[in-house]
Amino acid sequence: MKTVMTIALRNLSRQKKRSFLLGGAIAFGIMIVTIINGFSGSFVENVSENFSQLLAGHIFIDGVEKSASGKDVSIIRDDAAVSALLLDAKLPVKYVNRRSSFNGTLIFEGKKVLQDVVGVDLGNEKFLKDRLVLQSGSFESLPKDRQGVILSADIARKLNVQIGDRMLVQLKTATGQQNVGEFTLEAMSVNPGLLGSLSAYANKDYVNELLNIAPNEYQQMGIILDSINQIDPAADRLYAAMKTKLNTFERKKADSGQGNPLAAMMKQSKTETWQGTKYRLYTLNDILAQVQQIVNALNIASLVILVVLFLIIMVGITNTFRMIMFERIKEIGTMRAVGMQKNEVRDLFLWEALFLAIGGALAGLVAASIIMGALSLINIGMNSPVFILLKNGHLTFKLIPWQVLANVAIIALLTLLAALFPARNAANLSPAAALGTTK
Amino acid sequence: MTIVKLENVRKIYPLGKTEVEALKGVGFEIEKGDFISIAGPSGSGKSTILNMIGCIDTPTSGAVEIDGRATGGLSDKEITKLRHDVIGFIFQSFNLIPVLDIYENIEFPLLLGKQTQNKKEKQEWIDYLIAEVGLTQWKNHRPNELSGGQRQRVAIARALVTKPRIVLADEPTANLDSKTGEAIIELMKKINREMETTFIFSTHDFKIVGIADHVIQLKDGEVIENRRTENARSDGGKNA
Numbered sequence: 001m002k003t004v005m006t007i008a009l010r011n012l013s014r015q016k017k018r019s020f021l022l023g024g025a026i027a028f029g030i031m032i033v034t035i036i037n038g039f040s041g042s043f044v045e046n047v048s049e050n051f052s053q054l055l056a057g058h059i060f061i062d063g064v065e066k067s068a069s070g071k072d073v074s075i076i077r078d079d080a081a082v083s084a085l086l087l088d089a090k091l092p093v094k095y096v097n098r099r100s101s102f103n104g105t106l107i108f109e110g111k112k113v114l115q116d117v118v119g120v121d122l123g124n125e126k127f128l129k130d131r132l133v134l135q136s137g138s139f140e141s142l143p144k145d146r147q148g149v150i151l152s153a154d155i156a157r158k159l160n161v162q163i164g165d166r167m168l169v170q171l172k173t174a175t176g177q178q179n180v181g182e183f184t185l186e187a188m189s190v191n192p193g194l195l196g197s198l199s200a201y202a203n204k205d206y207v208n209e210l211l212n213i214a215p216n217e218y219q220q221m222g223i224i225l226d227s228i229n230q231i232d233p234a235a236d237r238l239y240a241a242m243k244t245k246l247n248t249f250e251r252k253k254a255d256s257g258q259g260n261p262l263a264a265m266m267k268q269s270k271t272e273t274w275q276g277t278k279y280r281l282y283t284l285n286d287i288l289a290q291v292q293q294i295v296n297a298l299n300i301a302s303l304v305i306l307v308v309l310f311l312i313i314m315v316g317i318t319n320t321f322r323m324i325m326f327e328r329i330k331e332i333g334t335m336r337a338v339g340m341q342k343n344e345v346r347d348l349f350l351w352e353a354l355f356l357a358i359g360g361a362l363a364g365l366v367a368a369s370i371i372m373g374a375l376s377l378i379n380i381g382m383n384s385p386v387f388i389l390l391k392n393g394h395l396t397f398k399l400i401p402w403q404v405l406a407n408v409a410i411i412a413l414l415t416l417l418a419a420l421f422p423a424r425n426a427a428n429l430s431p432a433a434a435l436g437t438t439k
Numbered sequence: 440m441t442i443v444k445l446e447n448v449r450k451i452y453p454l455g456k457t458e459v460e461a462l463k464g465v466g467f468e469i470e471k472g473d474f475i476s477i478a479g480p481s482g483s484g485k486s487t488i489l490n491m492i493g494c495i496d497t498p499t500s501g502a503v504e505i506d507g508r509a510t511g512g513l514s515d516k517e518i519t520k521l522r523h524d525v526i527g528f529i530f531q532s533f534n535l536i537p538v539l540d541i542y543e544n545i546e547f548p549l550l551l552g553k554q555t556q557n558k559k560e561k562q563e564w565i566d567y568l569i570a571e572v573g574l575t576q577w578k579n580h581r582p583n584e585l586s587g588g589q590r591q592r593v594a595i596a597r598a599l600v601t602k603p604r605i606v607l608a609d610e611p612t613a614n615l616d617s618k619t620g621e622a623i624i625e626l627m628k629k630i631n632r633e634m635e636t637t638f639i640f641s642t643h644d645f646k647i648v649g650i651a652d653h654v655i656q657l658k659d660g661e662v663i664e665n666r667r668t669e670n671a672r673s674d675g676g677k678n679a
Contacts, residue, residue: 003550010538334534337495338597339523339551341516432496435530436486 004344008351012359015324019356022313022320026360026411027367029309033407034368036302038397040295043389046396047291048228050388052284053131054199056097057222058231059238062280064249064269072269073174074219077277082221085245089238092226095127098218100207104171106151106183106200108159115155117169117183117200119207119218127224128201137163137187142203148186150201161185173212174219181210228284235283242279249280261286299403306410314418317356321349321422332426333434346427353419357412365404372397441504442604442637443469443492448501450487450660461487463660464501469639469653471604474631474670476648477641479657485641486609488657492639493526493607494518506604523552527598529608529627529640533590535582535597542578545569545596552601568596572626588619595626599636608640612647624650 012019052058063076076082079098086096100119105112120128122143129139135153142148151161161167162185169181183202205215213219225234235251242248249268252261262282269280285292325332332345380386381393389395450462462484469475477485490496491503494510503510506525510518527548528534535544545565549556556564569578572592574585582590591611598606608627612620624647631638640647648654649668656664 003547006543007536007538014538330532330534331536333495334528334530334536336519337493337522337528338548339519339601341519341551344551430496432490435495435534 001347004348005351008348009355011324011328011348011352012355018320022317023356023360023363025313025316026357026415027364029306029313030361030364030407030411031368031371032309033302033306034365034399034404035372035397036298036305037403037407038368038372038399039395040298040302041398041400041403042391042396043298044288044291044295045228045398046389046391048284048288049391051288052224052228053127055222055284055287056099056125056127056224058225058228058284059091059223059235060282061221061223061238061242062219062282063277064280065277066273066275067175069176070273071176075174075213075217075277076219076221076279077214077217079216079218081246082279085238085241086223089234089241091223091234091238092230093223094226095124095224097121097125097127097222097224098204098220099222100204100211100213100217100219102171102207102211104169104210106155106159106167106169108161108165108167111159113155113158115151115200117149117171117202117207119204119211120201121204122201132201133190135188135190137185139187141186142201145184145186146203146206147182147184148203149183150187150189151185152200153188153190155200156185156188163188169210171210173210175212177212179210179212181206231283231285235281239281242281247274247276247278249278251281253286261289306407307414310411310414314414317353317415317418318421321353321419322425324352325349325422325426328426329429329434329437332429333431333437336429336431337435342427345429346423349419349423349426350416353415353423354412357415358408361408361411365408440471441468442471442506443639444502444504445488445491446502446504448488448491448498448503450484450491450496451499461660462491462498465657465660465662466501467655467662467665469637471637472631472635473637473652474628474650475637475639475653475655476651477639477655477657478643478645478648479641480643482659483657484660485643485657487660488655489607489609489639489641492605493528494522520552523548523601525604527601527603527606527636529591529594529598529606529611531610531613533582533587533594533614535590535593537582540579540581541574541585541593542569544582544593545600548597548601565596565600568599571630572596586619587615588623591615591619591623592626595623595630599630599634602634603636605637605639608638610641610643612642612644620644620647 061082062074065073065075067073086093098121101116103114103116106115122139142150159167164185166182166184169183171179173179204218208215208217225231239251249265252264265280265282335345375395376397378395379393380390380395446466448462448465449460452459452461465488477488479485487496491498492505494505505521508521510521513521536547539547542565545568549561569575572595574589574592577585577589582593585593612623615623627638627640628650630636642648650670651668652670653667654664655662
């Protein structure tokens, strides 16, 4: 076996140009697939991180009541009960925020913009202060002005408002009544990209007043954990605790195969009736279930690319090995004459193909690492429309070891398959015919 | 003692829509330890006979017996093992493996079969053969660094490394100048005497034929002369 492997390895150096081209084709295939895998590997993580910053939470709890007219009213009245559960579940909590929000129309001097306005308690929103970069104004001015609002620079430009300007807001209360209020622009945030402009921030007390709910009530609790990887087990623990103490909607999980889990829970609340507040728990993963589908699609696409590339490369490998067999026909005859068995001749070609595949794959991985490293050094910036895919303005790549190994294994297998037919032909050559062949 | 026996061996090759009868009922016996020349002009069937004796081809009809064993009906695996254990080959074009150095080329057949020698014994035996063929200082060189005569010496050492009972040489001097060719034949003869290995070589060079113990002359696929020469030992190889 060792002799066969040694000859196979040395045979690769006989036609350096040919080995280089074949290995190069393999390397190119593995490089492309590795880059796609690396990108899709960090895709979920980056999108999740960016979304968790936008939504200010990894785990969310909503309260829902049924109004007299049968409409869903989003409200959490008993904060003490929910907070106690949070303590009981012993979650690795970093921040907890309590927010109310509405989607209303901001109006200034005839200009209108539809805008989500989130009521926050800025004293407890360290996370928001860390994330939101102000272009003008300050965080300190918001609590001082009950009707203050922070808008993204983009929205402020659309409304043509300046710091200190007062604007009207039209909205519906928690129970669906029309209402109007006034905001004063206290600060403008740097537009952090497409989704960043969707939210404006105001004092929760005033947002509650506009929604016609009490100051100590709110609509959503957002829990930020120490790590994004803790979401699922932490949510499971909290949900188990909630079920024992509170009236809770059945939880739909992202991996339950029921489509979008959040949409499924919303639909559930519409069809059910209950008394008092019923609570709903969902996670960032549930919201981003579709992102996972995109990643799965990317992974499938990369696998298809790998297979298609290799079907093309396989044709080249098969032809090359046929040529090699013809070139070495006397050598095969000699080896058979001096006592090499058929299977050893076959193995000689297969080892050569395997070494070629592994060499090509390693070169491809090295090339992919260099390209990924270079791409991740480029600062695209968080103002880019693709900011949601970036980490601090940079593309990042994350490779899953088993996926890399699986790609290499697929390539090795396909290369072996491509070389198998010429190898078998070589093995089945009659020694006399091989030795008697004139080239 | 008979080591090779051919009985009414015929070999027909298809050639397009026709057939060519390369051997027309050939039969002879070869004694162990002899130095045998199979002579004849091109196309007389010399190489075909060597292929039959070397078990790298099978007769269309007739029987071939090597070292007391009938080769008809043996599986490819058994035939390959028989070749490995009993026969050594020397080719006209040397047929060395270009990616192996001289030592490795000679060692190669030993690595194919069941390993019976320990590493040290094996190394000493290969070094001895390399010394016998006068290539000690070339042992770590690749074949392309050697002259034709040197390559054929390597091929001789490779043929002997498994201590075969028969060495087949198909026109071993055809690609060599006459001086080198003579030296190669002398080397083969020396080894034949020292190791008592049966050497069967094909040639159309009548000068080389003269050195043989036993001459088998072929013409158009038939044996036209089968005689032992004055070089043959009187015991006919019976005590070899």
